[in-house]
Every structure is written in structure tokens, then in C-alpha cells.
Amino acid sequence: MLIRRLPVLTLAAAALLAQSGSLQYSKDGTLALPKDYRQWVFLSSGIGMTYASAGANNDHPRFENVFVNPQAYAGFLKTGTWPDKTALVLEIRNSESKVSINKDGRVQTGVSAIEIHVKDSARGGWGFYAFRDGAQQGTPFPKTADCFTCHEQNGAADSTFVQFYPTLIDVAKQHGTYKAGAE
Secondary structure, eight states, rough: OHHHHHHHHHHHHHHHHHHHHHBBBBTSOOOEOOTTTSSSSEEEEEEEEOOSSSSSOOOOOOOEEEEEEEHHHHHHHEEEEEEETTEEEEEEEEESSSSSSSSOOEEEEEEEEEEEEEEEETEEEEEEEEETTTTTTEOOOOOTHHHHHHHHOOOSBBBOOOOHHHHHHHHHHTTTTTTTTOO
């Protein structure tokens, strides 16, 4: 009887793994783009954001949508820090105006780039991966990239920009993990 149930259990386990947002790395250290990331928890969206002190040309500002794997979100709600195997997907989309019946404002259009911020203790903690030109495998940023220092210095909670995720600001503050002055 157990042998007959094994395929069903295997399928159920495979489905659970697919929904879990587990991270898959190749032998050369690239990260596979999670196929279901748009079904993950949506944290926030920004438009025309820049870190440069001089304003960028915002004739065609980009939208930045952030998604996090469900297990990491649940862990953050409990502790105010991100658990191991957290993956925050930054989906960068182009924008247009006067599309269809829209007379003003901006709408999101095609994906310009994807970056993933991953917390993986087996790989040294936080890391960043870039997915360019529709790539399904992301290449790691070098540890010398500015994003590591910027996130460490400016991230409101656990080296992440929780200050831009309105639903998580109070969670981090309640757990005492919100960095003072991050606003």
C-alpha cells in the first residue's frame, strides 16, 4: 500500500517545494530565477527611485516591484528579521504614459531587469544576483559592489530597505529591529 502512495507523496512534495520558493543554484554559482516569484508576497512598488544625489532624467521612470518568498515573510512577521533562504525579488519594469484610455500618469510595461537579494548562510550571508535581458540564471554581484555597503549602512532592518515596505515598518519597530534614522 505504501508503494502505491509513494508517487502521490512525491508529487505532493514536489508541489510544496515549487511553492516554497526554494533557491536553486547551478554548479557555477548562478541562481535560477524562481518561476513563481510573482505569486510570492508583494511588498511594495516604487517609481523613478534613484540613489544618486543629482536627480535622474525621469521622462520614462521605471517601476520597481518587490516580492518576497512566503516563508521568509512569515519569518519576518514573527521576528522582525529575515530568516535564512530569504529571497527578495526586485522586478524593474519600464513605464509609459497615455497608453490605451489613460490620459495621464504612468503604467508599468515590460520587464527591464530583475535583481534578487538573497540571505543564504551557506553562501556567506546576504548576496545579490542580476538577471539581465530575460536571463533565467542570475549572476552574483561581486562582494565589492556598492549595493553591499549601501544596504548595510542604509537598510532599516537586517540589511534590507524595510523603510520602503510600509506593511513591515511597524513589524520591525515592534520587534526592535528597525534601525533608527532609516526614514
